[in-house]
Amino acid sequence: MTRLVNLSGVKVIDYRLIEGIGIILSLENTHKQVVCPACGQTTDLLHQNNFQTVRDLSFGQQAVYLKVNRRRMRCPHCQNKFTEELEFVRRKRLHTKRFVEKIIEEVLNSDIRNVAKRNDLSEQEIETMLKDLGLDLVAEKPVNLKKLGIDEIAVVKGQRNYYVVLVDLEKKKVVGLVEQRTKKAIAEYLEAWGEEVLSEIEEISIDLWKTYKNIAEELIPQATIVADRFHVMKQVNDELDGARRKIKREAEKLKNKSKKDKILSGLAKSKYVLLKNQSDLKESEKEKLKEVQEVAPILIEMHCLKEKLRNIFETQKNWGEGLLEIADWLKDVSKYFPKSFGTIKRWIGEIIAYFDEGTTQGIVEGINNKLKLIKRRAFGFRNFDNFELRSFLTWQFAS
């Protein structure tokens, strides 16, 4: 049992299965000597036992609770009384660190409300876990940060409520978490790093949000701002999907039943086929595109334009070539993608900065490697933020 539980410094001395609750494992500390935090000497003088029940990773369908003894110790050298630290659970918390890691990973792929429900936790408990992670990150200032990525995660999916995530793109590690997605909160967070850290940043990768750009220009003026290509693609994909939904809505209003049914069946289950990368399409999915072509040719034209842009990003080139190709692409798209057309034109400098070899190639490679690492298919990049973050955090926790 001890080996199964696999936590250092403790062994399992008893277990119970309680119907409707789960498995309760009683643990005993294997070491007698504890280091005094005040003077650094060791002591084995027990002042008081202090049993607590800590939630751990589930075993199959069963929730697992660990009954641990966070001993109160007394130090004979300095008379200090203190509670011993357990390696696998944060002080004053009632979930093991590995349980918290699993929950945060789930949150990055979903949202707090669902994860809370699924794991029988309160949303408040998960908020606390995220805040703890944030505090850890605040405690240590980033070192040698050259490429900063600014991203966000939805607190609750579908609601405009985000945490901002700051990432060291070279080390592929989260270096900050800001609770509010406002200019003030983010600027304060960055300013707290100090000039020492900020002046070292050479490049900032952001999504297409003006506020991030303003913050970067004001606080980190020397850095090159790069618009993240995946966010550019996301906007194009969103617009393509919006067009699909609009055509569907209009078809639903048609009086002519056979015409209506024909369009709706042609469009049925076309969403991911349209958004997916052409090169990843299966035969059946290519057939589906042909059906869409029959009823809504404009969507296929948009799909092709979307793929064309993706190919521009996929193939390596210098920024001059990148600029020419994107400018060329823009010539064709204003009537299909009016919104993306405007955005890309407004952000052209930041988008082209991506092609500046050597400065941004690493980010993309890193992101792609991580994407492979977590073996998830990014359908139309819709969950890209989550994937990216999940892998950053995975990396963070693994190290």
Ligand SMILES: [Zn+2]
């Ligand atoms: Zn002491």
